[in-house]
Amino acid sequence: MTQHTVTTVWKENMQFVSDNPLGHTVLIDTTKENGGDNCGLSPKAMMLSSLAGCSGLDVVSLLKKMRVEIEDFKIVVTGELTEEHPKYYHTVFVDYHFTGDNLNEEKIEKVVNLSIEKYCGVMEMFRKFATVKTATHFHKK
Missing domain, CATH: 3.30.300.20 (K homology (KH) domain)
Known part of the structure; x- marks a missing residue:
């Protein structure tokens, strides 16, 4: 069975950085209305x-x-x-x-x-x- 694991780490405020099985990262955030800075993908x-x-x-x-x-x-x-x-x-x-x-x-x-x-x-x-x-x-x- 193939498995994929990602690790998501809280950075600040509502921002997280998440990796993927290949080691690339993506910034996750939310809108200002929801308390974020709107500087990443929801x-x-x-x-x-x-x-x-x-x-x-x-x-x-x-x-x-x-x-x-x-x-x-x-x-x-x-x-x-x-x-x-x-x-x-x-x-x-x-x-x-x-x-x-x-x-x-x-x-x-x-x-x-x-x-x-x-x-x-x-x-x-x-x-x-x-x-x-x-x-x-x-x-x-």
């Missing part, structure tokens, strides 16, 4: 970033394997929180945006669907507590 925002990063790594890797060229690629993830505590994302929208003059839309859709349905473990985790809605958008340069 835990819930990091969850959305993790979802985008996981799927993005899948997509880029698969596009390379399929020799599909793109000029630009971004993922916009929007999460809707519940009103009551503990607040969690009940619905998440994942929008894939591809830009280029000669995009192979069929292959790109196939790659995105492989990430969504088969490879992205973070997306599967989100499905345990939220409705996940996805869309793919193509843009000409």
